[in-house]
Amino acid sequence: xxxLVPPVGGNQVSTDIAPPRPTINMExxxxxxxxAGSMVEQIRxxxxxxxxxxxxxxYSTAQLAALCGMDKAHIAYRITKEDLPAGRLSPxxxxxxxxxxxxxxxxxxxxxxxxxxxxRKAITIAVGNFKGGVAKTTTAMILAQGLSLRGHRVLxxxxxxxxxxxxxxxxxxxxxxxxxxxxxPLCDGTQSDIRYAIRSTYWDGIDLVAAAPFLFSAxxxxxxxxxxxxxxxxxxxxxxxxxxxxxxYDVIVIDTPPSLSYVTIxxxxxxxxxxxxxxxxxxxxASSAQFWSLLADLGGNLDGQSKDREGKAFDFxxxxxxxxxxxxxxMPAVRQWIQATYGEYTLPVEIPKTxxxxxxxxxxxxxxxxxxxxxxxxxxxxxxxxxxxxVELVEQSMVGAWQGQGRAHR
Ligand SMILES: Nc1ncnc2c1ncn2[C@@H]1O[C@H](COP(=O)(O)OP(=O)(O)O)[C@@H](O)[C@H]1O
Ligand SMILES: [Mg+2]
Numbered sequence: 459x460x461x462l463v464p465p466v467g468g469n470q471v472s473t474d475i476a477p478p479r480p481t482i483n484m485e486x487x488x489x490x491x492x493x494a495g496s497m498v499e500q501i502r503x504x505x506x507x508x509x510x511x512x513x514x515x516x517y518s519t520a521q522l523a524a525l526c527g528m529d530k531a532h533i534a535y536r537i538t539k540e541d542l543p544a545g546r547l548s549p550x551x552x553x554x555x556x557x558x559x560x561x562x563x564x565x566x567x568x569x570x571x572x573x574x575x576x577x578r579k580a581i582t583i584a585v586g587n588f589k590g591g592v593a594k595t596t597t598a599m600i601l602a603q604g605l606s607l608r609g610h611r612v613l614x615x616x617x618x619x620x621x622x623x624x625x626x627x628x629x630x631x632x633x634x635x636x637x638x639x640x641x642x643p644l645c646d647g648t649q650s651d652i653r654y655a656i657r658s659t660y661w662d663g664i665d666l667v668a669a670a671p672f673l674f675s676a677x678x679x680x681x682x683x684x685x686x687x688x689x690x691x692x693x694x695x696x697x698x699x700x701x702x703x704x705x706x707y708d709v710i711v712i713d714t715p716p717s718l719s720y721v722t723i724x725x726x727x728x729x730x731x732x733x734x735x736x737x738x739x740x741x742x743x744a745s746s747a748q749f750w751s752l753l754a755d756l757g758g759n760l761d762g763q764s765k766d767r768e769g770k771a772f773d774f775x776x777x778x779x780x781x782x783x784x785x786x787x788x789m790p791a792v793r794q795w796i797q798a799t800y801g802e803y804t805l806p807v808e809i810p811k812t813x814x815x816x817x818x819x820x821x822x823x824x825x826x827x828x829x830x831x832x833x834x835x836x837x838x839x840x841x842x843x844x845x846x847x848x849v850e851l852v853e854q855s856m857v858g859a860w861q862g863q864g865r866a867h868r
Pocket of ligand 1: 591593594595780781810812813
């Protein structure tokens with residue numbers, strides 16, 4: 459860099475008139491950085507206060523029974539057998555309250571046929587779309603929470619330097635995330651196994667690999683390695699790094715940045731399945747169309763480079779109609795384009811545009827974080843039911859993929 463900067467002071471022409479000073483020089487920017495940094499520290503202090511830490515909700519017998527596919531009477535009977543957690547009785551009057559860890563022991567027991575067979579590997583799901591604001595991060599968090607409620611062990615990986623998925627897990631990317639909690643060292647080659655980066659979270663059953671703004675450097679590190687190490691595959695780094703944890707988790711959910719970046723390619727290459735949220739608006743539809751052509755071009759190209767294996771293929775691909783605004787007059791037409799284009803890839807469920815999600819996002823949470831919804835019960839129920847069926851459709855695809863892995867082994 460220094461070779462490009464001309465020496466200062468040597469042969470300057472002396473003049474009486476001082477050159478106009480730029481108003482916003484680097485000194486000022488540094489001052490701004492210091493101010494922003496100290497503000498972040500203050501916010502961190504607030505977030506670290508014990509009362510402000512994010513906590514998972516608790517669950518009623520009815521919720522537990524629904525997730526187990528049983529009725530409340532059966533749960534009451536099973537509790538008398540004393541082989542599953544009995545929760546605790548609420549102080550007010552005989553109602554049972556279950557913690558998330560307790561609930562998950564129940565769901566693992568009662569949903570046995572949907573759990574990962576011991577000899578199969580975690581299913582990796584990338585949530586992608588090159589456009590921002592289409593509900594990628596919300597969808598990734600919903601999948602992580604919804605699948606863990608249903609008994610699965612989840613590893614959530616944030617690959618977006620903006621760190622929104624990290625924030626949803628109650629961590630402040632700028633203040634609380636260090637490089638060794640991210641995929642950074644994997645990308646620059648100082649680590650080859652993702653395990654160094656995994657941390658537990660406020661949510662029992664979800665572990666997290668976080669992201670923060672410095673992860674932008676991965677966009678330079680990945681292609682640089684390609685130049686330096688012969689045989690390096692810049693697109694396969696995350697996939698290889700995940701190999702050792704595919705026996706430790708049931709599902710790995712990857713949130714991606716809103717662009718076709720080196721990191722996004724790695725996320726897609728590591729995935730068994732892709733979920734593409736598309737809101738039914740003309741612009742979002744157009745940019746989702748680009749996603750496929752870029753993926754197909756790139757995939758064909760990379761397949762050509764990796765001669766040592768079969769071409770990349772996915773077990774499943776789901777287009778999810780997200781943020782569907784039933785009152786938008788243009789919506790039915792766009793929904794039709796989406797269905798006509800994506801056919802069987804379109805999931806038979808739509809996520810309504812709902813104030814439950816948008817209000818809660820302001821508090822860094824999803825519908826699954828809500829203990830008691832303050833607004834209209836109907837609105838909340840509609841949103842939760844849509845997310846629940848989305849999660850269960852994806853779970854069906856996971857079960858199908860595990861069966862496929864079994865056939866591949868034979
Ligand atoms: N179903 C929904 N209804 C209303 N708002 C939503 C819904 N899903 C997501 N949002 C909001 O839309 C914004 C963008 O969502 P986000 O998941 O961050 O998208 P992306 O990751 O694609 O940029 C967020 O403020 C989020 O809370
Ligand atoms: Mg996002």
